[in-house]
Amino acid sequence: MVSPVTKIDQIETVILDIPTIRGHVLSMATMRVQAAVLVRVRFSDGSEGIGEGTTIGGLSYGPESPESIRSAIDTYIAPAVTGRDADDVNGAIQLMDKLVKGNRIARAAVEIALWDGLAKRLGVPVSQLFGGAVHDRLPVAWTLASGNSDTDIAEALEMIETRRHNIFKLKIGKRAVAEDVAHVARIKRAVGDAASVRVDVNTAWSLQDARWGLKGLQDAGCELVEQPVPARQRRAMAELAQGYEIAVMADESLNGPEDALEVASARAADVFAVKVAQSGGLKRASEVIAIGQSSGLGLYAGTMLETGLGTAAALHLFATVETLRWGTELFGPLLLTADILAEPIVYRDFCVEIPQGPGIGATLDPDKIDFYRRDGGRTVKAVAGE
Ligand SMILES: O=C(O)C[C@H]1C=CC(=O)O1
Numbered sequence: 001m002v003s004p005v006t007k008i009d010q011i012e013t014v015i016l017d018i019p020t021i022r023g024h025v026l027s028m029a030t031m032r033v034q035a036a037v038l039v040r041v042r043f044s045d046g047s048e049g050i051g052e053g054t055t056i057g058g059l060s061y062g063p064e065s066p067e068s069i070r071s072a073i074d075t076y077i078a079p080a081v082t083g084r085d086a087d088d089v090n091g092a093i094q095l096m097d098k099l100v101k102g103n104r105i106a107r108a109a110v111e112i113a114l115w116d117g118l119a120k121r122l123g124v125p126v127s128q129l130f131g132g133a134v135h136d137r138l139p140v141a142w143t144l145a146s147g148n149s150d151t152d153i154a155e156a157l158e159m160i161e162t163r164r165h166n167i168f169k170l171k172i173g174k175r176a177v178a179e180d181v182a183h184v185a186r187i188k189r190a191v192g193d194a195a196s197v198r199v200d201v202n203t204a205w206s207l208q209d210a211r212w213g214l215k216g217l218q219d220a221g222c223e224l225v226e227q228p229v230p231a232r233q234r235r236a237m238a239e240l241a242q243g244y245e246i247a248v249m250a251d252e253s254l255n256g257p258e259d260a261l262e263v264a265s266a267r268a269a270d271v272f273a274v275k276v277a278q279s280g281g282l283k284r285a286s287e288v289i290a291i292g293q294s295s296g297l298g299l300y301a302g303t304m305l306e307t308g309l310g311t312a313a314a315l316h317l318f319a320t321v322e323t324l325r326w327g328t329e330l331f332g333p334l335l336l337t338a339d340i341l342a343e344p345i346v347y348r349d350f351c352v353e354i355p356q357g358p359g360i361g362a363t364l365d366p367d368k369i370d371f372y373r374r375d376g377g378r379t380v381k382a383v384a385g386e
Pocket residue numbers: 056143145200202251302303304305329
């Protein structure tokens with residue numbers, strides 16, 4: 001007897017509001033709570049897949065908000081993909097691309113849940129659907145963004161001492177360029193050769209600011225600067241990438257494979273910060289990676305500060321990549337006061353371990369989901385801090 005085709009039966013979305021462990025000060029927003037959109041796909045054979053779509057700082061980072069991610073899924077994506085063959089993930093990706101322009105984070109959240117469901121039904125890790133993991137752990141950076149240099153130094157020294165992180169990304173761009181450079185130089189002096197120091201400007205500088213900034217940063221021993229100027233200013237990014245020794249990394253400029261091709265052809269970056277959410281899912285992120293690799297650029301696994309769920313999904317993809325020259329920043333769960341996974345992702349010896357499958361290897365803790373869901377009638381209070 002031919003076994004019936006498994007169908008996508010139902011797609012549910014929930015916004016979770018989880019406080020951060022301290023204020024996370026970025027050039028465009030200070031985060032005290034992270035809002036993650038959780039997606040649960042139920043299939044006709046009783047199996048389930050889970051995914052996450054998360055952004056940073058409401059609408060201050062990019063064009064999608066937690067509310068728009070949820071609404072795009074509920075209103076447009078779920079009705080289009082429900083009833084389709086559950087195993088035809090590429091078909092669902094192509095349909096989402098056709099019916100939903102932009103909204104990459106929303107598409108990524110559903111796509112992750114579809115890969116998770118398929119891999120679980122096959123009894124394999126998601127990494128195997130991308131050719132198999134070649135790493136079981138990856139180096140992981142931490143972001144110093146308390147808004148205070150002394151607090152950042154204390155945090156960095158503790159991370160080195162406990163062997164949790166020896167790569168630090170400093171969030172700058174809120175203060176005057178000279179103050180920011182002095183802040184970075186102080187931190188680099190404090191950690192010395194024990195750690196790599198990089199910065200993320202989150203598009204806050206003009207080209208002129210950036211010229212001064214990059215000169216000061218490289219003299220201070222900072223190794224890399226992420227997205228110094230606005231996302232669409234490719235010529236400025238190219239001038240900076242070619243004019244200084246310090247590595248210039250594209251983040252906000254990189255929304256999917258088409259951007260990747262343009263950034264690489266314009267030599268508008270030395271490194272790609274590849275984000276699954278921003279790329280539009282695991283498959284499109286794998287295409288961004290392929291373009292970066294074949295253009296001879298450095299690769300870095302970026303984050304939208306996802307919970308353990310989105311982080312696990314990203315780890316399955318990045319575990320399949322031969323060389324991540326700049327490592328990863330897949331530390332999202334560590335910035336949150338609660339872990340929504342029954343078995344948290346393991347961080348040790350300056351690395352993050354790839355969760356074992358099946359699927360993305362993540363099981364939700366139902367009590368945490370009930371507690372942090374926005375529609376649960378509870379008011380989430382941010383922790384006190386800057
Ligand atoms: O890269 C970004 O812009 C977002 C993010 C990643 C790490 C972090 O602290 O914030």
